[in-house]
Amino acid sequence: MGDEEFLASYDPRAYDPVAVAIDVVALTIRDGALHVLLVRRGVPPQEGRWALPGGFVRSGAHAEGLDAAAARELAEETGVHADALDRVHLEQLAAYGAPERDPRMRVVSVAYLAFAPEMPEPRAGSDAADAAWTPVPSLGLTGHGSQRPGTTRRLAFDHAAILTDGLERARSKLEYTALATTFCAPEFTIPELRAVYETVWGEELHAGNFHRKVLSVPGFVESTGATSDRGGRRGGPRARLYRAGDARLLHPALLRPSREEEIR
Amino acid sequence: MGDEEFLASYDPRAYDPVAVAIDVVALTIRDGALHVLLVRRGVPPQEGRWALPGGFVRSGAHAEGLDAAAARELAEETGVHADALDRVHLEQLAAYGAPERDPRMRVVSVAYLAFAPEMPEPRAGSDAADAAWTPVPSLGLTGHGSQRPGTTRRLAFDHAAILTDGLERARSKLEYTALATTFCAPEFTIPELRAVYETVWGEELHAGNFHRKVLSVPGFVESTGATSDRGGRRGGPRARLYRAGDARLLHPALLRPSREEEIR
DNA sequence: CTAATAGTGTCTGTGAGACAATATATC
DNA sequence: GATATATTGTCTCACAGACACTATTAG
Numbered sequence: 001m002g003d004e005e006f007l008a009s010y011d012p013r014a015y016d017p018v019a020v021a022i023d024v025v026a027l028t029i030r031d032g033a034l035h036v037l038l039v040r041r042g043v044p045p046q047e048g049r050w051a052l053p054g055g056f057v058r059s060g061a062h063a064e065g066l067d068a069a070a071a072r073e074l075a076e077e078t079g080v081h082a083d084a085l086d087r088v089h090l091e092q093l094a095a096y097g098a099p100e101r102d103p104r105m106r107v108v109s110v111a112y113l114a115f116a117p118e119m120p121e122p123r124a125g126s127d128a129a130d131a132a133w134t135p136v137p138s139l140g141l142t143g144h145g146s147q148r149p150g151t152t153r154r155l156a157f158d159h160a161a162i163l164t165d166g167l168e169r170a171r172s173k174l175e176y177t178a179l180a181t182t183f184c185a186p187e188f189t190i191p192e193l194r195a196v197y198e199t200v201w202g203e204e205l206h207a208g209n210f211h212r213k214v215l216s217v218p219g220f221v222e223s224t225g226a227t228s229d230r231g232g233r234r235g236g237p238r239a240r241l242y243r244a245g246d247a248r249l250l251h252p253a254l255l256r257p258s259r260e261e262e263i264r
Numbered sequence: 265m266g267d268e269e270f271l272a273s274y275d276p277r278a279y280d281p282v283a284v285a286i287d288v289v290a291l292t293i294r295d296g297a298l299h300v301l302l303v304r305r306g307v308p309p310q311e312g313r314w315a316l317p318g319g320f321v322r323s324g325a326h327a328e329g330l331d332a333a334a335a336r337e338l339a340e341e342t343g344v345h346a347d348a349l350d351r352v353h354l355e356q357l358a359a360y361g362a363p364e365r366d367p368r369m370r371v372v373s374v375a376y377l378a379f380a381p382e383m384p385e386p387r388a389g390s391d392a393a394d395a396a397w398t399p400v401p402s403l404g405l406t407g408h409g410s411q412r413p414g415t416t417r418r419l420a421f422d423h424a425a426i427l428t429d430g431l432e433r434a435r436s437k438l439e440y441t442a443l444a445t446t447f448c449a450p451e452f453t454i455p456e457l458r459a460v461y462e463t464v465w466g467e468e469l470h471a472g473n474f475h476r477k478v479l480s481v482p483g484f485v486e487s488t489g490a491t492s493d494r495g496g497r498r499g500g501p502r503a504r505l506y507r508a509g510d511a512r513l514l515h516p517a518l519l520r521p522s523r524e525e526e527i528r
Numbered sequence: 529c530t531a532a533t534a535g536t537g538t539c540t541g542t543g544a545g546a547c548a549a550t551a552t553a554t555c
Numbered sequence: 556g557a558t559a560t561a562t563t564g565t566c567t568c569a570c571a572g573a574c575a576c577t578a579t580t581a582g
Contacts, residue, residue: 017281018284020282057361060280063363208548230553236551236561239562455534477571495534497581503533
């Protein structure tokens with residue numbers, strides 16, 4: 001049987017139905033704290049709970065690829081428009097497909113990870129009752145994909161586990177890529193960049209060593225020649241301004257100080 | 265509307281059908297060359313072409329998770345049995361969902377990456393006309409997800425791109441994890457371990473420096489006290505035997521010598 | 529015997545991290 | 556003026572890579 005003959009006799013509905021969804025872990029930094037974009041579900045199941053923005057991948061006549069679906073969901077369900085999206089880094093995180101993760105039917109979700117500079121408060125989209133940048137520490141994540149008892153905003157489905165994976169990926173990506181600059185405005189100071197690392201990693205870094213290290217990595221940042229119009233928050237000289245360089249990977253890498261625990 | 269009421273009225277077949285498949289990039293080392301497990305397709309579409317082993321995820325009554333589906337496909341379509349599987353490392357690679365990647369219907373495939381020690385020749389499973397460990401260099405990969413013109417074994421669908429991604433992931437994983445030992449027998453010598461790195465990375469390493477480096481990373485290997493019963497291939501003293509240690513991550517990492525090209 | 533290899537020792541350059549010093553902001 | 560901060564300098568230790576050396580095995 002040739003391909004044409006086979007395809008004519010092929011019935012896609014002969015199998016048990018499966019849906020493919022997209023969920024986006026969109027991270028940004030606001031007021032010196034790491035925030036994740038959440039929407040409050042306006043429809044069942046789990047109506048009223050907070051969840052990662054997402055939805056089903058379009059198939060059939062208006063079929064779209066996974067990357068396109070993720071960009072669309074991020075824009076659509078939050079009011080972040082396409083022109084702001086090109087300053088957002090978007091990459092695939094992982095696929096989640098436990099049989100009982102969604103009560104409606106078998107849903108396999110492809111999660112994406114987004115790094116965004118500071119953005120306006122989102123407005124809720126179609127199926128969402130609300131949308132908000134939410135401080136990650138307020139979610140009480142345990143590090144094992146669950147939330148501590150008593151946390152106010154319980155996440156829907158397995159979204160706590162997806163978010164945990166996204167955070168770990170983000171922490172790791174800052175080590176060996178130049179993506180920390182995507183959390184910053186187009187022009188930024190080294191102390192601002194250091195604040196990004198400190199916020200995502202959750203540890204304080206040595207200001208002097210960090211400064212020298214960033215400037216020593218080729219292509220990480222390039223000088224604008226200009227100087228910030230204000231000094232540090234609580235005093236100090238004005239810092240020089242930089243923009244992102246052309247390096248995608250940091251070499252040598254900027255490693256987290258303490259990860260002894262994770263080795264074994 | 266509550267969850268129960270909503271679910272009773274929910275019709276999964278209202279959407280355009282999508283299938284979720286698994287594809288496995290299974291790598292091993294044979295005769296000093298990197299090999300990937302391929303099956304020759306015994307059914308349309310692309311009947312007769314070589315492809316990554318895989319199949320559709322089971323849904324409905326005998327639903328399985330993604331990891332379980334990958335392990336089942338690897339065992340089923342190749343005759344690698346469950347007892348041999350526990351010496352295989354299996355991890356998720358990425359999801360591929362371009363709308364036209366499969367002519368039958370919309371198929372989103374979740375690819376897995378497997379590292380296996382030397383194994384017997386596979387036997388073809390249900391839908392496969394043949395199965396074989398295939399030398400990766402013989403596939404003429406370009407590094408951009410395509411194959412050089414004139415290559416004998418053209419891979420089906422987008423499997424050349426998936427394989428390219430899997431190889432890059434494998435190269436990268438050897439740098440900062442202890443997974444190189446999963447390519448080896450339970451007891452191995454440092455020169456054998458070095459051969460794994462040289463084969464996957466495609467570059468020769470300095471024997472003396474590699475030896476000292478491996479022993480200096482805590483938990484990478486542990487001595488068995490025994491000694492190999494033969495010397496090197498073309499002479500030299502017998503090497504000492506080691507087994508895999510308890511470290512999952514290498515600290516400090518074992519970096520590839522030359523990756524200047526990939527930075528920008 | 530000859531050639532290749534396992535394993536160790538040594539040296540040098542780079543870079544990370546601790547600490548210090550100075551100038552310049554904020555409050 | 557008191558204090559915090561940006562930036563640069565210095566020192567030390569760890570480590571990667573180059574090279575050298577010895578003992579041991581295959582052919």
